[in-house]
Amino acid sequence: MTEIKKNLVCWAVSDGRAGIEANCLGLAAAMELSPVIHHVQMKAPWKWLPPALIPLHSRIYDASAFSPKETQENNRPKNNWPDIIIGCGRQAALFTALVRKLSKKKTFAIQIQDPKVSSNLYDLVVTPEHDTLRGPNVLTTCGALNKITPDLLKQGKEELAPRITDLPRPLVAVLVGGKSKAYDLTADIIHQLGNQLQKLHQQTGCGFLVTTSRRTGRENEALLSGYLKDLPAFVWDGHAPNPYFGFLGSADAIVVTSDSVNMVTEAASTGRPVFTVDLKGGSKKFDRFHRKLRDDGIIRPFTGKLDSWSYPPLCESQRIAKIILKKLDDSGRLSQKNKSP
Numbered sequence: 001m002t003e004i005k006k007n008l009v010c011w012a013v014s015d016g017r018a019g020i021e022a023n024c025l026g027l028a029a030a031m032e033l034s035p036v037i038h039h040v041q042m043k044a045p046w047k048w049l050p051p052a053l054i055p056l057h058s059r060i061y062d063a064s065a066f067s068p069k070e071t072q073e074n075n076r077p078k079n080n081w082p083d084i085i086i087g088c089g090r091q092a093a094l095f096t097a098l099v100r101k102l103s104k105k106k107t108f109a110i111q112i113q114d115p116k117v118s119s120n121l122y123d124l125v126v127t128p129e130h131d132t133l134r135g136p137n138v139l140t141t142c143g144a145l146n147k148i149t150p151d152l153l154k155q156g157k158e159e160l161a162p163r164i165t166d167l168p169r170p171l172v173a174v175l176v177g178g179k180s181k182a183y184d185l186t187a188d189i190i191h192q193l194g195n196q197l198q199k200l201h202q203q204t205g206c207g208f209l210v211t212t213s214r215r216t217g218r219e220n221e222a223l224l225s226g227y228l229k230d231l232p233a234f235v236w237d238g239h240a241p242n243p244y245f246g247f248l249g250s251a252d253a254i255v256v257t258s259d260s261v262n263m264v265t266e267a268a269s270t271g272r273p274v275f276t277v278d279l280k281g282g283s284k285k286f287d288r289f290h291r292k293l294r295d296d297g298i299i300r301p302f303t304g305k306l307d308s309w310s311y312p313p314l315c316e317s318q319r320i321a322k323i324i325l326k327k328l329d330d331s332g333r334l335s336q337k338n339k340s341p
Helices: 002-006 018-030 090-102 150-163 187-204 218-228 244-250 261-268 284-295 316-330 333-339
Strands: 010-014 036-039 084-088 108-112 124-128 138-141 171-175 207-211 233-235 253-257 274-277 299-301
Touching: 010 018, 010 090, 018 084, 018 108, 018 261, 018 316, 084 090, 090 108, 124 316, 138 316, 150 244, 171 187, 171 244, 171 261, 187 218, 207 218, 207 244, 218 233, 253 261, 261 274, 261 284, 284 299, 316 333
Parallel strands: 010 036, 010 084, 084 108, 108 124, 124 138, 171 207, 171 253, 207 233, 253 274, 274 299
Antiparallel strands: none
């Protein structure tokens, strides 16, 4: 089947945000596909309307949406549709359905996250359990899809090792998000986190691997830096190469803010103890997500202390990929592709 998959043309479609695109790329990687990347945005006034009120017509997107972000060997021109399209997020939802429609359903359409339109517009919808969408062609996941595998973590660890030889063990990765629609990262929370990290080092002698995000904000970053300046810490400065997977692969424990399903899921994909830092705000969906991981023994709240526990790492991308590939194989699509000239 692997040789057949190499012949499949796959498009990965999102609005270009790293967290959204990561879902598409994670699933494509688990399916052993090399996707052509598309970044799409609906035109005005469509982008301001609820998806259910938007017509399924090519005019809602610019013509450039049908051209890939990067030209690759397996790219096809407009109207020469892919075998598989994987979309994620609101901006991509109707594009994924539109390609399926224009290809006369020859393209197998997978939409990640609730598209807020009928799931019948797709071959499959893959949505987190904490969303409420269900249906005969809906697959649910625990958290977000990603491309983390043991091999990726091992590679990241090996690449980071020469840069952190002076850090003491145990190593604690600290993943800091920030303000979002549901959450706010306040100065008070940064002060609390900074004090907890200082006390944790005093108690354990640990070293830190710290990364923030664009949502953290300069003021919060400056506050956190003040607490870290006298601690043994490797703080990523935002310049390439990004050591994120090296942080996850090297850490003995992970502290992560609660605002990002992606970051919490990626942390939980390591099998290492994951401590969450609650931010101000929240939502019912996030509450369901965190409660599920707590009940499964994966995450615990961060109180400034280190505990040790184990759990089966989340491998949702690989699990979902196997289900999809079996559906493709059972439907005859893979064998038909193999017979293609």
